[in-house]
Amino acid sequence: MAEKKTADKSAEKGPALPSAEVLDRLFVTVQARKGADPETSYTAKLFSRGTAKIAQKVGEEAVEAILEAVRGDKTALAAESADLLYHLLVLWADLGLDPAEVWTRLAQREGISGIDEKKSRKS
Numbered sequence: 001m002a003e004k005k006t007a008d009k010s011a012e013k014g015p016a017l018p019s020a021e022v023l024d025r026l027f028v029t030v031q032a033r034k035g036a037d038p039e040t041s042y043t044a045k046l047f048s049r050g051t052a053k054i055a056q057k058v059g060e061e062a063v064e065a066i067l068e069a070v071r072g073d074k075t076a077l078a079a080e081s082a083d084l085l086y087h088l089l090v091l092w093a094d095l096g097l098d099p100a101e102v103w104t105r106l107a108q109r110e111g112i113s114g115i116d117e118k119k120s121r122k123s
Contacts, residue, residue: 023099024099026089027092027099029043030043030086030089030090030093033047034047034093043090046087046094047093047094051095054087054090054091054094057087057090058084058088058091061080061083061084061087062084064080064084065077065080065081067080068080
């Protein structure tokens with residue numbers, strides 16, 4: 001009797017692409033840098049400057065991402081978006097906000113009309 005071959009579904013799709021899980025891994029690295037030397041770690045340097053400076057960097061990176069979007073440069077937008085997400089993770093770590101809390105909020109909003117969701121928030 002011939003052996004039945006089964007196809008590997010993941011192989012059909014090609015190599016695995018990075019997923020949002022990279023954000024969780026990066027967050028672990030960011031947290032580990034909290035106690036690092038600010039002279040040797042950019043992340044530690046951000047932490048040493050405080051919440052206001054970290055928040056300022058988040059704002060700067062958001063503006064840079066917006067500018068690239070308006071220019072229509074997808075490659076630059078991807079790079080600036082990565083910078084924005086990194087700085088946002090640093091801000092979350094600084095304030096003790098676990099990304100799982102954000103993922104939970106996103107999951108709760110999934111499938112809900114943005115207009116309805118916004119109306120449900122307390123002013």
